[in-house]
Amino acid sequence: MGKIIRIGALISGSGTNLQAIIDSCESGKIDGKIVFIGSDNQDAQGLERGRRYKIPTFVVDYASIIRGFKKRPEEAMLPDDFDLSDLLPKQSLLIKKGDLEKAKTFITTRAIAEKELLDKMKPYPFDLLVLAGFMRNLTPYFIDRVNTDPDNPRIMNIHPAILPAFPGCDGYGDTFRYGCKAGGCTVHFIDYGEDTGPIIGQRVFQIYDDDTLESIKEKGLKLEWELYPECINLFAQRRLKTIKIEHAVKNGKKRERTVVKILPQN
Ligand code: GAR
Numbered sequence: 001m002g003k004i005i006r007i008g009a010l011i012s013g014s015g016t017n018l019q020a021i022i023d024s025c026e027s028g029k030i031d032g033k034i035v036f037i038g039s040d041n042q043d044a045q046g047l048e049r050g051r052r053y054k055i056p057t058f059v060v061d062y063a064s065i066i067r068g069f070k071k072r073p074e075e076a077m078l079p080d081d082f083d084l085s086d087l088l089p090k091q092s093l094l095i096k097k098g099d100l101e102k103a104k105t106f107i108t109t110r111a112i113a114e115k116e117l118l119d120k121m122k123p124y125p126f127d128l129l130v131l132a133g134f135m136r137n138l139t140p141y142f143i144d145r146v147n148t149d150p151d152n153p154r155i156m157n158i159h160p161a162i163l164p165a166f167p168g169c170d171g172y173g174d175t176f177r178y179g180c181k182a183g184g185c186t187v188h189f190i191d192y193g194e195d196t197g198p199i200i201g202q203r204v205f206q207i208y209d210d211d212t213l214e215s216i217k218e219k220g221l222k223l224e225w226e227l228y229p230e231c232i233n234l235f236a237q238r239r240l241k242t243i244k245i246e247h248a249v250k251n252g253k254k255r256e257r258t259v260v261k262i263l264p265q266n
Contacts (some may be wrong), residue, residue, distance in 0.1 A: 003130055004031045004032050004236065005031065005032040005033075005127040005235065005236045006032070006033060006035045006124075006125060006126045006127050006128075007021070007025070007030075007032045007033065007034045007035065007126060007127070007128050007129075007232065008034075008035055008036050008037075008102060008124060008126035008128070008129045008130070008132055009026065009034055009036070009037045009038070009050075009129075009130050009131075009132050010020065010037075010038045010039065010040075010117075010129065010131050010132070010134040010136040010227065011037060011038075011039050011044050011046040011047070011132050011133050012039060012040055012041050012044055012133055012134050013041070013042065013044055013045065013046065013133045013135070014044075014045045014046060014133070015037075015045055015046020015047075015050075015132065015133065016047045016133075016159055016164070016221060016224075016225065017132040017133055017221075017224055017225065017228050018034075018037065018049055018050070018132045018133075019046075019049050019225075020224070020225035020226075020228060020229055021034065021052055021121050021132065021229055021232060022034060022049065022050075022055075023229075024229035024232070024233070028130070029059070029229055029230050030232050030234065030236060031233060031234045031236040031237065032127075032128070032232065032233075032236050034050070034053075034055050035055070035056070035124045035125070035126055035127070035193075036055065036056045036058070036121060036124040037049075037050035037055055037056070037057045037058075038057070038058050038059070038060065038117060038120060038121060039057070039058075039059050039060075039116055039134075040059070040060055040061070040062040040063075040113070040134070040135070040136050041059070041062075042059045042061065042097065044059075046062045046132070046133070047059070047258070048190075053105065056122045056160075060116045060117045060120065060122060062110075062113045062136060062251060065109060065112050065113045065116070066109045066113075067122060069105070069106070069108065069109045069112065072107075073257045076108070076112060077112065077113035078108065078111070078112065079111060079112065079141070082108075082111055082115075082141065082250070083215075084104060084107065084108065086140075087107050087111070087139060087140045087141055088103065088104070088107060090140040090192050091103070091107060091139060091140055091192050098215060106139075107139050107141070108132075109144070110136070110137070110138070110139045110141070110142075111139055111141040113136075113143075114139060114141050115140035116140065116147055117142065118142065118146075122213065123152070127154065128154050128155075128156060128232065128235050129146055129154060129155045129156070130143060130155075130156050130157075130228070130232060131156065131157040131158070131190070132158065132228070133158075134157075135169060137194060138155070140192050141190065143155065143190060143191075151242065152242070153189040153190065153191075153197070153198070153242060154189075154235075155189065155190040155233070156187060156188070156189060156190070156200065156231065156232065157187070157188055157189075157190055157195070158185060158186070158187050158224055158227070158228050159171055159185065159186050159187075159188065159195050160172045160175075160217075160220050160221075161174065161175055161187060162175075162182070162183065162184040162186060162202055163186040163195055163196075163199060163202075164195075164196070165180075167194050167195035167196065168194065168195070170222075171185075172213065172216050172217045172220050173213060175207070175216065176207075176211075176212075176216050180207055181206070181207050182204050182205065182206055182207060183204070183205055183207055183216055183219070183220055184202055184203050184204035184205060184220065185202065185203055185220050185223050185224045186199055186201070186202045186233050187199075187200045187201045187202075187213075187227055187228055187231040188200055189242065189260070198242050198258050198259050198260045199259070199260060200231045200234065200260050200262075201225045201227050201230060201231045201234075201261060202227075203223035203224075203226070204223075205219040205220065205223060206240065218237055225235070234262060237238060237265065238263075239262055239263040239264075239265065240260055240261075240262065240263070241260070241261045241262075241263055242258050242259070242260055242261075243258070243260075243261050244256055244257070244258050245257055245258075245259055
């Protein structure tokens with residue numbers, strides 16, 4: 001077994017996934033150690049969990065950064081290495097959804113917050129960054145500064161739906177309202193899109209007529225607490241490899257997709 005990995009975590013809320021990861025590190029189910037917990041929300045309950053285990057914590061107040069920018073954009077302190085013309089095309093999905101001005105404001109405000117996040121993460125070198133209920137989209141500004149080797153992504157996320165169905169901020173709600181007969185959760189690497197990155201693992205549960213949104217969330221979270229530590233440990237064992245696969249589709253066209261291959265255990 002190689003050396004244990006250093007894991008950084010970002011959270012926004014209750015941090016039950018974070019707790020599952022902490023427990024798995026403590027029990028040896030993950031060959032890893034959490035080296036920091038960052039949040040965009042100073043009231044995140046998960047921060048308290050970290051403090052209990054003497055894990056360094058910090059907060060970047062996204063909401064006030066965004067408010068401040070909207071009030072006085074001329075006073076914004078942009079990162080020195082901020083280049084909107086490089087970032088905008090990378091997050092083209094956002095531009096398709098809304099107008100260009102909105103996309104510019106989105107990327108600019110998030111990059112200001114992300115620069116602060118990167119500064120606060122700096123004292124704690126890490127091998128893997130896990131998003132554990134972090135409810136902020138990351139921009140290419142942040143992603144490129146963490147994923148310095150494009151062949152070895154190192155930001156993981158857990159999402160409360162069977163991707164690619166129901167990306168966004170309410171996976172279980174969307175699953176329930178759609179009338180799905182199965183729901184689930186997905187762990188994936190982050191790319192520039194919204195919940196579009198290469199899938200590492202998924203778990204599925206049945207939905208019955210008497211299920212409610214609450215019971216669906218309960219079933220889903222239980223699976224999340226198993227799946228996330230398993231995927232993190234695959235990373236720790238260096239068993240996750242991203243590869244580009246090309247498929248022939250209709251009209252002689254080809255489509256390329258980066259997927260995760262899970263390597264066998266040594
Ligand atoms: C989890 O259900 C997680 O999948 C979801 O937030 C919840 C966090 O719970 N994440 C997202 O929706 C990300 N887009 P937790 O704070 O108790 O771990």
